[in-house]
Amino acid sequence: xxxxxxxxxxxAGFALGLxxxxxxxxxxxxxxxxxxxxxxxHEISARGxxxxxxxxxxxxxxxxRNNVKLVWITADxxxxxxxxxxxxxxxxxxxxxxFVINKYATPRMSRLLEPLNDWERRALIEDxxxxxxxxxxxxxxxxxxxxxxxxxxxxxxxxxxxLLKERGFTGPPRTPDEVVDYAxxxxxxxxxxxxxxxxxxxxxxxxxxxxSLLNMFGAELMDQNLNVKVNSPQMIRALGMLHTLYKExxxxxxxxxxxxxxxxxxxxxxxxxxxxxxxxRYTIYNDPKKSKYPGQIKVIPIPADPASGRKVVAMTEIWAxxxxxxxxxxxxxxxxxxxxxxxANTIRAALNGNGPVRPAAYDDARLKERLxxxxxxxxxxxxxxxxxxxxxxxxxxxxxxxxxxxxxxxGLKTPEAAAASMEKRIVPLVKx
Amino acid sequence: xxxxxxxxxxxxxPVHLLLFLAITLPSLFVFWMSLNESTYGVEATFVGLRNYxxxxxxxxxxxxxxxxxxxxxxxxxxxxxIGLALALLFKSGLPFRKLMFAxxxxxxxxxxxxxxxxWKILMDPAHGAIGRTLADLGLALNWSASPTQGLVLVSIIxxxxxxxxxxxxxxxxxxxxxLSVYEAANIDxxxxxxxxxxxxxxxxxxxxxxxxxxxxIFAIRMFSEVWLxxxxxPARLTEVLSVYLYQGAFRNGDFGAAAAxxxxxxxxxxxxxxxxxxxxxxxxxxxxx
Numbered sequence: 001x002x003x004x005x006x007x008x009x010x011x012a013g014f015a016l017g018l019x020x021x022x023x024x025x026x027x028x029x030x031x032x033x034x035x036x037x038x039x040x041x042h043e044i045s046a047r048g049x050x051x052x053x054x055x056x057x058x059x060x061x062x063x064x065r066n067n068v069k070l071v072w073i074t075a076d077x078x079x080x081x082x083x084x085x086x087x088x089x090x091x092x093x094x095x096x097x098x099f100v101i102n103k104y105a106t107p108r109m110s111r112l113l114e115p116l117n118d119w120e121r122r123a124l125i126e127d128x129x130x131x132x133x134x135x136x137x138x139x140x141x142x143x144x145x146x147x148x149x150x151x152x153x154x155x156x157x158x159x160x161x162x163l164l165k166e167r168g169f170t171g172p173p174r175t176p177d178e179v180v181d182y183a184x185x186x187x188x189x190x191x192x193x194x195x196x197x198x199x200x201x202x203x204x205x206x207x208x209x210x211x212s213l214l215n216m217f218g219a220e221l222m223d224q225n226l227n228v229k230v231n232s233p234q235m236i237r238a239l240g241m242l243h244t245l246y247k248e249x250x251x252x253x254x255x256x257x258x259x260x261x262x263x264x265x266x267x268x269x270x271x272x273x274x275x276x277x278x279x280x281r282y283t284i285y286n287d288p289k290k291s292k293y294p295g296q297i298k299v300i301p302i303p304a305d306p307a308s309g310r311k312v313v314a315m316t317e318i319w320a321x322x323x324x325x326x327x328x329x330x331x332x333x334x335x336x337x338x339x340x341x342x343x344a345n346t347i348r349a350a351l352n353g354n355g356p357v358r359p360a361a362y363d364d365a366r367l368k369e370r371l372x373x374x375x376x377x378x379x380x381x382x383x384x385x386x387x388x389x390x391x392x393x394x395x396x397x398x399x400x401x402x403x404x405x406x407x408x409x410x411g412l413k414t415p416e417a418a419a420a421s422m423e424k425r426i427v428p429l430v431k432x
Numbered sequence: 433x434x435x436x437x438x439x440x441x442x443x444x445x446p447v448h449l450l451l452f453l454a455i456t457l458p459s460l461f462v463f464w465m466s467l468n469e470s471t472y473g474v475e476a477t478f479v480g481l482r483n484y485x486x487x488x489x490x491x492x493x494x495x496x497x498x499x500x501x502x503x504x505x506x507x508x509x510x511x512x513x514i515g516l517a518l519a520l521l522f523k524s525g526l527p528f529r530k531l532m533f534a535x536x537x538x539x540x541x542x543x544x545x546x547x548x549x550x551w552k553i554l555m556d557p558a559h560g561a562i563g564r565t566l567a568d569l570g571l572a573l574n575w576s577a578s579p580t581q582g583l584v585l586v587s588i589i590x591x592x593x594x595x596x597x598x599x600x601x602x603x604x605x606x607x608x609x610x611l612s613v614y615e616a617a618n619i620d621x622x623x624x625x626x627x628x629x630x631x632x633x634x635x636x637x638x639x640x641x642x643x644x645x646x647x648x649i650f651a652i653r654m655f656s657e658v659w660l661x662x663x664x665x666p667a668r669l670t671e672v673l674s675v676y677l678y679q680g681a682f683r684n685g686d687f688g689a690a691a692a693x694x695x696x697x698x699x700x701x702x703x704x705x706x707x708x709x710x711x712x713x714x715x716x717x718x719x720x721x
Contacts, residue, residue, distance in 0.1 A: 396683070
């Protein structure tokens with residue numbers, strides 16, 4: 001009898017278990033897949049994937065709360081935007097959320113993205129006013145906001161403190177002339193045979209870092225009102241200076257094809273003494289697993305010409321989150337944008353290595369303690385300018401700038417001829 | 433000529449349908465696109481031959497065409513010379529033949545992208561094993577600054593990558609030459625050079641023509657070697673036609689001009705292939721006469 005009772009009890013328990021499982025399964029909605037297209041750096045900062053970072057998995061926590069499976073497609077900047085533009089041109093896309101960089105955020109692209117003004121009115125981003133108005137304005141065409149700023153990459157001057165000491169310098173350069181002087185003196189061969197280039201810049205990766213370097217001498221491609229300034233005495237002087245530095249071997253001999261990865265390697269191995277690169281590169285330059293000089297690669301804002309009245313110069317690139325008009329999951333995509341954009345998560349992403357778009361984030365004690373470079377970055381971002389892209393031929397203009405500036409630096413053209421040619425070719429494209 | 437029956441036609445239909453869907457239809461679409469102004473997210477507008485006129489009057493197109501012409505010819509003919517030499521060496525009997533065969537074929541087993549990136553790292557003038565060694569020997573190859581040296585390196589990589597293909601075809605061609613012809617030449621007292629120029633080379637011409645056709649067509653489309661190594665730089669001086677097309681389509685978003693460039697490449701490939709096919713046809717007709 002006892003056995004029969006036990007069997008009955010077990011069967012009843014089993015049935016009850018099955019019933020509760022069924023109820024639970026009915027309650028749980030099927031998981032939705034949300035596909036994000038971005039550069040790898042966004043996934044790293046939104047999910048805390050880099051070793052030693054402390055911001056945690058912001059996107060992962062949101063996905064778990066919302067029963068979402070996040071699929072992250074990452075690629076380098078140009079191929080990523082190629083893919084995005086092709087996806088945007090289709091009737092429907094599997095891409096639900098994309099991170100776009102400002103140089104690609106042209107009116108043509110903005111027309112293919114979901115206007116976000118209504119979404120922002122319906123479900124507010126916490127402390128939206130905390131995101132600088134000029135950043136919001138750069139992502140607005142015809143009063144239509146098409147992306148929310150998520151990350152900035154602002155250029156700084158990275159220097160190898162150990163190598164500087166080796167050559168008798170006690171501190172970093174503080175004026176453009178000093179940068180040139182330091183770079184010349186830092187071009188040498190070490191006793192172990194390592195050839196050191198005094199100055200490096202990822203000139204093959206796009207115009208951004210090169211323009212930062214030229215900007216130090218007061219040269220610019222165009223102002224914020226799209227007035228082309230490329231054929232200026234400052235540009236001619238700056239290109240001439242770079243050509244001289246190239247001839248002297250201060251800039252690497254493979255200057256024209258230098259990629260971001262090659263610059264990182266040369267700084268980590270002590271083959272470059274000074275590099276113009278975004279502030280956030282600090283972490284990777286000082287990675288104890290990869291760098292020969294962990295903790296000794298420092299970064300400061302790029303010094304400005306004292307005659308300009310400015311203390312520092314900085315170029316910045318803005319990455320912003322956008323929803324394709326042809327996406328199937330706009331509601332969820334907006335929800336993730338709100339999550340990533342909140343003040344608290346802006347700080348968490350910054351702790352994961354992101355450039356925070358909210359200036360208030362720089363006051364956070366955790367950021368000050370863990371990432372000392374962010375205080376220098378805060379100085380730079382206050383002065384930073386973007387390369388305007390509110391015209392459709394932005395990519396073509398960048399290509400022309402790269403072509404002509406390379407020709408001048410390598411000595412294939414005179415700086416005067418290169419600057420004149422740039423002006424002649426760029427002005428009609430901007431005005432078109 | 434024998435007429436094909438319904439069963440033969442039925443068997444051939446799937447292949448032709450596949451070719452039509454995979455090649456003819458996209459080609460026709462690209463041709464239609466070449467007659468339109470077209471970019472991302474904008475309705476195409478018919479512009480007639482304006483894209484062709486724009487491309488053909490663009491000095492960058494002609495520079496890219498010039499680079500393509502030079503690199504293609506250098507690569508194909510050097511590859512044939514080395515491939516032929518290797519094939520002769522293998523035919524004459526080589527110690528460790530299987531091992532040597534594997535070594536010669538190895539570049540073909542490596543992904544094109546991986547191969548080019550490995551070359552790029554090895555040839556880096558500052559950090560690369562070969563680049564630095566050459567620099568220490570006073571033979572520095574500054575391929576990223578000098579367009580000529582850039583194209584030289586592109587040619588070296590292309591030859592390295594495609595040599596196995598050329599070698600295999602030529603080796604197969606050599607093996608197909610009957611031994612009795614060589615025996616007859618030997619009995620007649622022909623020297624090694626006479627045997628090569630009077631027997632091997634003439635009998636190898638059909639294979640050589642096929643190699644030339646295939647390799648010229650492949651080489652005209654060359655992209656990854658240039659894109660991964662120099663991206664067409666410095667100052668767009670090492671750009672080849674496929675890089676010019678890519679920049680136009682996916683950087684500038686000008687699909688009409690890019691499609692026109694694609695069709696101009698197809699037409700030039702067809703013209704080259706037609707010349708060599710005509711030579712082959714003439715030769716076959718002469719042999720059958």
